[in-house]
Amino acid sequence: MKLFFIYLITFTLSFQLQLFSAPMKMIGMKGKASDVSKTIKVDMYDNYYEPKTINVKKGETVRFVVENKGVLVHEFNIATMMMHKKHGPEMLDMMKMGILLPNKINKEKMKQMAKMNPKMAHSHANSVLLEPKQRAELIWKFTSDAELFGGCNVPGHLEAGMISKININ
Numbered sequence: 389m390k391l392f393f394i395y396l397i398t399f400t401l402s403f404q405l406q407l408f409s410a411p412m413k414m415i416g417m418k419g420k421a422s423d424v425s426k427t428i429k430v431d432m433y434d435n436y437y438e439p440k441t442i443n444v445k446k447g448e449t450v451r452f453v454v455e456n457k458g459v460l461v462h463e464f465n466i467a468t469m470m471m472h473k474k475h476g477p478e479m480l481d482m483m484k485m486g487i488l489l490p491n492k493i494n495k496e497k498m499k500q501m502a503k504m505n506p507k508m509a510h511s512h513a514n515s516v517l518l519e520p521k522q523r524a525e526l527i528w529k530f531t532s533d534a535e536l537f538g539g540c541n542v543p544g545h546l547e548a549g550m551i552s553k554i555n556i557n
């Protein structure tokens with residue numbers, strides 16, 4: 389009987405996780421390089437982005453060239469405010485496990501932990517996580533009208549003002 393409840397709880401939890409991943413479609417989708425019609429440069433500092441406002445058109449595929457010009461690890465994550473709030477605790481877990489250090493990402497540890505919990509691999513199509521001086525590209529297709537923000541979910545950064553509004557016209 390006890391075992392049955394454990395199965396039931398596990399099933400319910402995995403079902404809820406699927407529901408949580410549903411909003412991903414609400415924010416758009418990973419874009420194709422061949423569809424890119426605009427490139428936007430995003431510079432990351434401690435703790436803010438340049439630019440603070442990002443203008444895109446609905447249906448447009450944008451290449452974001454993100455560069456970390458600060459001395460801390462930063463993320464550029466495209467999401468709704470609700471998704472940013474949910475993502476924060478995941479980053480805090482990464483910090484507690486020693487994967488995410490203030491100015492460095494422990495990639496070895498990240499690989500080890502990801503074997504047990506894929507979330508720890510921190511690989512999302514809608515975000516990049518960069519060490520100081522690193523640069524990466526993110527191609528995103530904006531297909532929805534959801535209110536989106538580029539945000540950094542490294543603990544404390546979003547609250548400190550590391551957030552840019554994305555206007556979809």
Ligand SMILES: [Cu+2]
Nearest residue numbers: 462540542545
């Ligand atoms: Cu940050």
